[in-house]
Amino acid sequence: MKLSLSIYLISLPFLFFLLIASVSSQEHASTPPRGWNSYDSYSWIISEEEFLQNAVVLSQALRDKGYEYAVVDYLWYRRKVPGAGPDSLGFDVIDEWGRVIPDPDRWPLSKDGKGFTEVANKVHSMGLKFGIHVMRGISTQAVNANTPILDTTTGRAYEESGRVWHAQDIALKEQTCSWMQNGFMSVNTDLGAGKAFLRSLYQQYASWGVDFIVYYFDAVKNDCVFGADLNINEITYISEILKELNRPILYSLSPGTKATPDLAKAVSGLSNMYRITGDDWDTWTDVAAHFDVARDFAAAKMIGSSGLMGKSWPDLDMLPLGYLTDPAANEGPHRKCRLTIQEQRTQVTLWSIAKSPLMFGGDLRNMDDTTFSLITNPTLLEINSYSSNNAEFPYISGSSPSGRKLGWSRRYPTSTEESEVETLSLTSCKDPKASRWLVNELDQDLEQICWKENTEGRHGEPFCLSLGNSSTKSDQGITYRSQYQGALHLLPSEDMRFCLDASPKYKITSSEFARGSFSPCTANANQMWKFHGNGTLISSYSGLCAKMKKVKANADAAGARSWIATGRSGEIFLAFFNLNSNAMTMSALLSDLAKALPGRTVSSCTGSEIWTGAKIDRPTQYAVSISVQSHDCALYVLNCR
Ligand SMILES: *[C@@H]1O[C@H](CO)[C@@H](O)[C@H](O)[C@H]1NC(C)=O
Ligand SMILES: *[C@@H]1O[C@H](CO)[C@@H](O)[C@H](O)[C@H]1NC(C)=O
Numbered sequence: 001m002k003l004s005l006s007i008y009l010i011s012l013p014f015l016f017f018l019l020i021a022s023v024s025s026q027e028h029a030s031t032p033p034r035g036w037n038s039y040d041s042y043s044w045i046i047s048e049e050e051f052l053q054n055a056v057v058l059s060q061a062l063r064d065k066g067y068e069y070a071v072v073d074y075l076w077y078r079r080k081v082p083g084a085g086p087d088s089l090g091f092d093v094i095d096e097w098g099r100v101i102p103d104p105d106r107w108p109l110s111k112d113g114k115g116f117t118e119v120a121n122k123v124h125s126m127g128l129k130f131g132i133h134v135m136r137g138i139s140t141q142a143v144n145a146n147t148p149i150l151d152t153t154t155g156r157a158y159e160e161s162g163r164v165w166h167a168q169d170i171a172l173k174e175q176t177c178s179w180m181q182n183g184f185m186s187v188n189t190d191l192g193a194g195k196a197f198l199r200s201l202y203q204q205y206a207s208w209g210v211d212f213i214v215y216y217f218d219a220v221k222n223d224c225v226f227g228a229d230l231n232i233n234e235i236t237y238i239s240e241i242l243k244e245l246n247r248p249i250l251y252s253l254s255p256g257t258k259a260t261p262d263l264a265k266a267v268s269g270l271s272n273m274y275r276i277t278g279d280d281w282d283t284w285t286d287v288a289a290h291f292d293v294a295r296d297f298a299a300a301k302m303i304g305s306s307g308l309m310g311k312s313w314p315d316l317d318m319l320p321l322g323y324l325t326d327p328a329a330n331e332g333p334h335r336k337c338r339l340t341i342q343e344q345r346t347q348v349t350l351w352s353i354a355k356s357p358l359m360f361g362g363d364l365r366n367m368d369d370t371t372f373s374l375i376t377n378p379t380l381l382e383i384n385s386y387s388s389n390n391a392e393f394p395y396i397s398g399s400s401p402s403g404r405k406l407g408w409s410r411r412y413p414t415s416t417e418e419s420e421v422e423t424l425s426l427t428s429c430k431d432p433k434a435s436r437w438l439v440n441e442l443d444q445d446l447e448q449i450c451w452k453e454n455t456e457g458r459h460g461e462p463f464c465l466s467l468g469n470s471s472t473k474s475d476q477g478i479t480y481r482s483q484y485q486g487a488l489h490l491l492p493s494e495d496m497r498f499c500l501d502a503s504p505k506y507k508i509t510s511s512e513f514a515r516g517s518f519s520p521c522t523a524n525a526n527q528m529w530k531f532h533g534n535g536t537l538i539s540s541y542s543g544l545c546a547k548m549k550k551v552k553a554n555a556d557a558a559g560a561r562s563w564i565a566t567g568r569s570g571e572i573f574l575a576f577f578n579l580n581s582n583a584m585t586m587s588a589l590l591s592d593l594a595k596a597l598p599g600r601t602v603s604s605c606t607g608s609e610i611w612t613g614a615k616i617d618r619p620t621q622y623a624v625s626i627s628v629q630s631h632d633c634a635l636y637v638l639n640c641r
Contacts, residue, residue, distance in 0.1 A: 028310030029272035035069025040361025044075035057364035059126035071131030089182035098142030120209030131212030165193035261300030280317035322362025333363035342632035387565035395592035398560030435535035487528035502539030587625030607638035
């Protein structure tokens with residue numbers, strides 16, 4: 001009585017709010033899922049004891065950071081005996097209906113037909129969710145044994161057209177997995193018996209208490225989903241089964257190869273996450289290979305697009321950090337991650353800002369503090385769950401040093417695959433193409449000299465040099481600033497302590513110095529420039545003039561990458577990634593930030609960089625820039641007006 005009275009006292013808007021809240025909490029994968037997967041540290045050989053030990057650490061150390069799924073990777077049904085391996089035949093444990101079940105020797109709690117029920121119970125009691133990896137289709141062993149198919153509606157063998165159906169009736173023998181030819185083959189979902197088989201599998205997984213299914217299908221051969229022969233019948237039907245189950249199960253697709261957004265569009269709505277690259281291991285090549293594909297999926301607006309009963313997320317694969325094993329090995333964790341700390345930072349930063357699911361792969365029982373702090377960095381986790389407008393930021397400039405000098409180039413996206421860079425170069429002052437500099441007066445204190453393109457507007461903001469703070473001009477500075485009569489220090493941005501340099505000892509024809517260079521600001525004459533009324537910018541020392549020219553992006557420019565996103569409180573996240581093998585000073589102009597964030601004006605920012613703690617205390621009006629080591633990254637949290 002008291003209870004019902006209090007319900008009446010709740011106001012109508014509040015009830016409405018409760019209703020909305022309960023509906024939205026049922027949305028699957030409303031943020032990118034997080035958890036642990038056994039593959040990177042155990043390959044296929046994990047035991048129940050090892051799995052539960054990892055789950056305990058997951059629950060105690062990572063659950064409150066959102067890492068909630070404990071996932072057993074492939075072949076949990078294969079007996080671990082001599083001769084057994086990823087492509088062996090005849091070692092799988094199957095039930096009378098041809099369904100794989102956990103190997104009771106490795107998973108003692110599964111004995112007496114209990115499947116994963118007890119393991120799932122234990123995982124749930126730790127406040128976690130339980131996941132398994134499955135292969136597409138039906139096991140070859142079941143086909144060879146020609147097991148009958150379970151009709152879950154009757155509890156007996158499936159009958160149709162007056163006969164009992166068997167594994168061989170539904171198996172598509174030509175559709176096997178390329179690296180596991182002996183393992184599984186596809187099922188014909190045009191047949192009632194094929195559908196019944198899939199229902200019997202997934203209803204069993206649900207009855208065990210499974211919350212997350214990684215579904216592996218081979219996209220290399222002709223049965224592939226992302227390949228030329230688009231065949232998504234099985235995935236489509238499984239997603240229908242999952243919708244009908246009264247248990248919320250996240251559906252994760254693993255096509256085992258690189259995907260394109262167009263092809264992924266066919267499956268994103270049927271799943272909650274889908275791998276967009278091949279397996280990622282702890283090599284720099286693997287990390288670097290994710291930048292282009294992550295960019296393409298962000299550009300195609302696939303991040304957080306609608307998925308199975310909720311959202312779906314392009315998946316960059318597990319994080320192979322900490323203590324690991326080797327791909328397809330028959331052994332457990334035995335070695336440390338081979339990525340440098342810089343490369344590891346780059347990996348977790350990209351994964352977070354691209355909103356990839358974060359599935360940690362290292363052995364949790366041997367997790368070191370560095371790894372722990374990387375995967376639980378609060379800024380990264382905030383970005384991963386709650387940022388929006390995530391995209392590659394193309395207007396990045398990378399100044400790569402040659403000796404003490406820096407070249408300068410700015411990368412632009414083009415419609416073609418190749419990107420262009422705008423490069424600062426030196427030329428004769430008689431060159432009519434050198435006379436496109438103009439003074440940009442922002443206010444009394446801040447002035448720039450900007451390059452005006454004929455094609456202005458095509459790439460948006462012009463390239464500008466900032467007036468520097470040379471030690472030689474301290475007493476005449478005002479004159480320089482207002483009249484441009486004297487010589488000037490010119491900086492790529494207000495905050496970069498490098499000055500444009502026109503040292504004549506470099507031949508202008510030399511390919512290295514065809515680019516203008518910057519070096520640490522000094523009072524040397526080779527850093528002094530004069531601006532002329534005819535639009536030229538002349539080096540008083542060498543007599544050469546500066547101009548911008550567009551060239552195809554070289555490797556250096558291609559290796560300067562950046563991502564942008566906005567936060568829940570209006571902050572801007574800006575990541576710089578240096579994929580090159582030497583350090584670079586990387587910068588982004590504020591006017592370009594605004595371009596990447598429609599509807600937003602950005603005129604002045606403060607903020608800090610999370611890995612170094614570097615702060616921008618005095619509001620910057622031009623650019624954000626920082627020196628980034630090879631393979632390293634920088635991540636700014638900016639508060640901008
Ligand atoms: C611009 O003026 C400078 C200084 O008078 C001169 O040396 C240069 O040739 C002129 N350049 C052009 C392209 O008009
Ligand atoms: C200009 O120089 C002064 C004194 O050397 C310094 O305090 C100030 O920060 C400099 N300004 C910039 C924009 O670097």
